[in-house]
Amino acid sequence: MSKVLVIGSINMDLVVETSQFPAPGETILGRQFRTFPGGKGANQAVAASRLGAQVTLIGCVGNDAFGRELVAHLGREGIDTRHVRIDERASTGVAAITVCQAENSIVVAPGANHALAPDDLHAAHAAFAAADVVLCQLEIPLATVEAAAALAADHGTPFLLNPAPAVPLSESLLDRVTLLTPNEHELGIVLGKPDDDWIGLLRRHPQRILMTRGAEGAWFADSSGQVRHQAAFAVEAIDTTGAGDTFNGALAAFWGMDLPDLARHACAAGALSVTKAGAQSGMPTKAELEEFLNKKNRS
Template identity: 55%
Template sequence: MSTAKITVIGSLNIDMVTETTVVPEQGETIIGSGFSSFTGGKGANQAVACARLGAQVTMIGCVGEDAMAMQLREALGREGIDMRHVKTVPHQSTGIAAITVCDSDNRIIVVPGANYCLLPEDVLALEDVIAASDIVMLQHEIPPATVEAAIRLANKLGVRVILNPAPAMRLDDELLRQLYLITPNEYELAIVTGTEQLAQTQEQRLAAYPHPIVMTAGSNGAYYRSDETGTGHVPGHKVEAVDTTGAGDTFNGALAVRLSEGAALAEAVAFAVAASALSVTKLGAQSGMPLRHEVEAFLLGAQ
């Protein structure tokens, strides 16, 4: 069992996944090839990724007053995640994500529902939970004011914060300085920094952000930079991709777990790249997330 204690503050959704061989044009109706429903949401996904890798995980968020909320509570509870601080919001629907999968890639529409009812005062009331954490994980599927309140509280308490800025939005530099790490992809980094055009090289993209960063790059792995490590790159692994939906969330969870355990940034990024590669080989964001021994075996085989 990992020694990592991680608190995830974020969204809980039900993912409704439609598989198709053709993406419909506007006004067009087509016949799909399959449909599945999974528990999801970037917050819940990252919580599951951490739990599968052995961490002690606490989830903070909101669900609606409906059957989908029960599905989420039961599923995350089976993973051993502490759900005591997930609030039920009366007269609200649980968040959903409508996902279309075509040619092993995805397009996603998120309807936040109860996720946007997680307010700054909800987070501030849980100061003792955050203080007991090794790392707090955040994303942007909850109100921006709540994300900001959580960052400031964790910073005051001396707790490290990893922000996965998705969906992407421009962020104030004063707030960014309070983060331990930010984990955008190339597209998200351009929005976070206000860069209208992506730079020519990955190194130039990292240089556009003045603080510690890990930038994911899909099948090309991940790039990172910090004052201690300088700039580095961990290449991706060749796998047969089935569904990329949970790859980024798996990456973030794996990164947080290894950093909480005291791993160096380069080692943590390598572990996260391997975990995310394994996650795309199965359908569903959470169902595809690997266990600790699977990632370790995969890394041994890749050497």
């Protein structure tokens, strides 16, 4: 399995289950409140670790109860947290999540995640040299993402970027991305071509973009420019929080596979993750994923 270096956010998710989403200005009663470890960086690190990868995480938390709890939790998941810095001025990031009938709405307060700086990456340069793949997202400062891509390039390490939340990305950053993993909405935004059709965008970037469309699966263009589809796996969804992060963590964990097999494993892992509540708590193990795929192969 891969040696994965994840650079990204670490949050505590504050989750309320409701029977309906509140309208602007409306107060409603929720059914249940729970806390879950989250943040796209931490989520993807946990997903990769559970699928058998050797994972190192670079991130930042506050010097508070949430921060201490999250770092301890990541350690229990088998993740190397020596490069998770504790910031004395910012609070640990939180995400307020409303879950309604397996769908969710999310508001993120980044906190210490926005204190993660390029200097933090340079201090961990040896981790870039040791990694088989570097995985990053956009819940940390864009300058830090750009520094991560540059360091990965300096060490000849593939750079996997999940561009969420979506912002336009510079050509210099895009040129350093080995595989970009947007959803359909994010694709045009990050490429600076929001009015172009997604099929055309995929064809112009063969084997460099793997685009997701939720329950429909994933698409990419092969080396000949032909757009190929990996269908999603049918499951009974309980909570979709973290499905995309599971998808990306699986890509990193199985990085040595070719793109069609990568897409299949990632779609299967993402499907399994929605069958349980919580972002990280629903993420499958390698054994669970293998059993799931073996059943699909026999059916």
